[in-house]
Amino acid sequence: MFGGFVMTLDEEQHLPEHIRDFAHQIDDDLVLGIREEGQEQLVDHFNHSCDPNAGFKGQIFLVAMRDIDAGEEITFDYAMTLAEAPNPEEFPYSLACECGLASCRKTITDRDWRREDLQERYAGYFQYYIQRKIDAL
Secondary structure, eight states: OOOOOEOOOOOOOHHHHHHHTEEEEETTTTEEEEEEETTTOOGHHHHHHHSSEEEETTTEEEEEESOOTTOOEEEEEGGGGGGOOOOTSSOOOOEOOOOOOOOOOOOTTGGGHHHHHHHHHHHOOOOOHHHHHHHHO
């Protein structure tokens, strides 16, 4: 379960750079995360994978999508939680993926949730606010 402080995207951009990317988007202009050093928890360090073993139920619950082996890293696809901001020119998001899988997308963006292949693959595992966007398409 993710927790933290609710902040706007603008507030997140003013956080110290090394903690700025720990927040998880929970609505078009809102994120949930830490606001200062020393508030980090293990949950702040989940990695992206183009073949994840976990997904979301609701906004803050990370759940297994399949059996996870002991010692296996728990990952989710950032497409499940990341959508473009209301003003994407001000808050663009792009991340070079290093998962190393044959199916790797190479670049993760805030528009990946729009991909029909991902919508089908992750049906039932998108954060609630992204599922609302998918349903509205």
